[in-house]
Amino acid sequence: MSEALASHALIIVGAGHAGGRAALTLREEGYAGRLILIGDEPHLPYERPPLSKGVLQGTADLAGCSLCDSVRLAELGIEHIAGNPVTHLDPQHHRLQLNDGQWLPYAGLLLATGGRARRLPQEQAHVLYLRTHDEALALRSALQPGTRLVVVGGGFIGLEVAATARGLGCEVTVLEAGPRLAGRVLPPVISQALLELHRQHGVDVRLNVTLESIQADAVLLADGQRLPCDRVVVGIGMQPNVELATAAGLDVGQGIRVDAQLRTSAPDIYAAGDVCEFRLGGLYQRQETWRNAEAQGRHAALSLLGREAPFEALPGFWSDQYDWGLQTVGVITPLTVSRTLPDGGLLLFYLDADRHLQGACGWARGNSVAKDIKLCERLISARLPLDIASLANPELSLKQLLRG
Template identity: 40%
Template sequence: MAGNHSDPSGPDLALGIALTDLPDGGKLVGHRDGEPVLLVRRGAEISAVGATCSHYGGPLFDGLVADDTVRCPWHHACFDLKTGEALRAPALSPLACWSIEQRDGRIFVGEKRKKPSPVARESTAGSSPERIVLIGGGAAGFAAAERLRREQFQGAIVMISDDEAPPVDRPNLSKDYLAGKAPEDWIPLRSEAFYAKNNIELRLRTKVAALDVGARQVVLADGERVAFDKLLLATGAEPVRLTIPGADQPHVHTLRSLADSRRIIAASSTARSAVVLGASFIGLEVAASLRTRGVEVHVVAPEERPMERVLGPQMGDFIRALHEGNGVLFHLADTAASIGASEVLLNSGRSLAADMVIAGIGVRPRVDLADAAGLATDRGVLVDAYLETNVPGIYAAGDIARWPDPRSGANIRVEHWVVAQRQGATAALNMLGRGQKFTDVPFFWSQHYDIPINYVGHAEGWDAIEVEGDIAAKDCLLRFKRGGHILAVATIFRDSESLAAELAMEQSKA
């Protein structure tokens, strides 16, 4: 997942640099024993940490230093400059840290520091659970389990997932992995050995039938009951299924799981043509990946512009032109009427050749368990600022959670991978009684060929879009505003400005 290190660049930090080469607030990349090292100076304090993000290898020199942290420019992971700890998803692994010595007006980087031995933190009185059950093996469920053990929680952790694979890097399933650019070992968030080593009971291919709130038990489909002291619902979302004639044929796919991605890859090896139904992020990422594999792709969607609802008309026009420039054929303001063995019939009357069909027409939160158990729901599971439901001790995170947004004052639900990871980590802390509000600014990224689009904030509607730069030149920043207030910011190749926008939103109370 992380990028490979090239030949070391910059000064050999073991030999030292002049203090004047690193001004206050400055950053510098050098190397120590062949490893790239980032030096950061904050007043009299100087830190030496790994120079690349532990997520996908983003260059931290191009990131943002805020207080005692550095943020990755690519996908907004955040690290502690003093300890290297990964503070914020999507990064999970810490950065290496080196000792620093100053003498004779020079800075020397010494030996790599050993990782400090973890120290168990006390849970708040009366809130120390013996067993925590996590329902869901996606981003939120995994992040909760990982954070619980990172916090040295000593009780039992049971993760129940109806998936056949351990938690995976889901964004990759429609991006590099589907395009054939990412190897298999990029996909698991952690190896299977991680769960055994950390005493996490991972129960795959296991369906939950009900929650017995009164008995504090999870009822499995086979009748087994699993007791819990604290529970996290992280059941995620499921693809909306087609209901048109022919939708149940084997060459019709959706994409949510690793198995789904593998089936599409297998089909693409012999397919000459594909029809993607839906011009969503998933649909268009699939279209880009299939074009990379040499498959002819037609995209069918009811809207006038792809992704206009989220990114506005200007970006929608750009995304359409980008895909058309890569050979994708659009059929907008149209929908599929039926699917045959080798073609899709549109409501406009046109017939499209289709050796394979991928439906990307949206997802819906999986709230059936919550509804049946009497948890409060409203187009998702309602939670408070601590991600706790109306039933004490039961939390929800990820695609199903609708939480109070501190900036808009509204209850929002966001289907973003990074949000789900960050909520899982926050829920884990709160199951340990830490009382931490979830205040993170939503963030996501989308990849189309070699063009990344970063988005921070949340805008379900706006009255103005300010465009800075040149969208067609792939150098731009868009501000989505309502009543003069910035709700969200989308960027292409303006990573530092995206990070600055995120920080400004975090600091805003409006």
């Protein structure tokens, strides 16, 4: 940070999970200067996973998802500007402009602008999306017992909405364009388990289907079928909010490109969370997960404070559907060992050529898989060569494997 700029604030654009976590970390790490957190939503920073689960079920509320309350933000001296998006970024003069016209100079900046739900070209009142808390509330009021719901997209958001909607007594159809559910991120055996689970719960899941059009009271498929419905939820992925960075001339690929310290192509601007495109295993990619938002939010805060460590956190995510839980950690490799769990669940281990664990994926009833995935994380760090037969053997605990 140059001396001329030292009196200016550290500013975070995007008061979501990564941005909120970065602000809290800056204070935990002793940063005592001016700190401004700017969001376009009217809410305190919150975590999104409950939106498709507890918030939609009506068992969780916004306060329960928030990273902290307004009293704590004030105590920490974090200036939260809500409902006032940043509209212009001027890296050359180290300043940005808010929607209300005011300019703010910064000494260091974090872009944590996340993304928005990818939308169909035509807006229709009965077609809903799910990215924000307000969208979750709109969807919740639409899901009444007996509502005929068509979910477009068999990815995580679509499937979690389908599971919750069944719990609320809706009739649910899921339309997936690909040959399997969540096929972009899950191995075929878990996609199949998900398919069976949803069908057992009475969801009409259709694979390899092409949407032709959405009418006021039905969805039309390319093969001529007409599916009568009351509501449609579209879960076809998210679009990273890169426009600010692109217009400012920063390096942008599928997201805002950063180096190992999460620094963008402008030296005093960092990026974190869903919008951040970073190198993992040599390839640029974005991660759209809670774990990444949490880890990168923290790491970007440290980078803003001049700590020069590279970002090396393991990727991972979870999903809850009905009374089953899915959790992954690390990366998928071709060498896979499978362990069947007593409740019919599965643990998949991904190994490199030296039989070191690189990743794992667990699928089990309730939250039981979380413990196994934690142990897998420790096995990944331990870099022990593992015995394939022992990994496949459910009688042998992962703790025993850790002890070597």
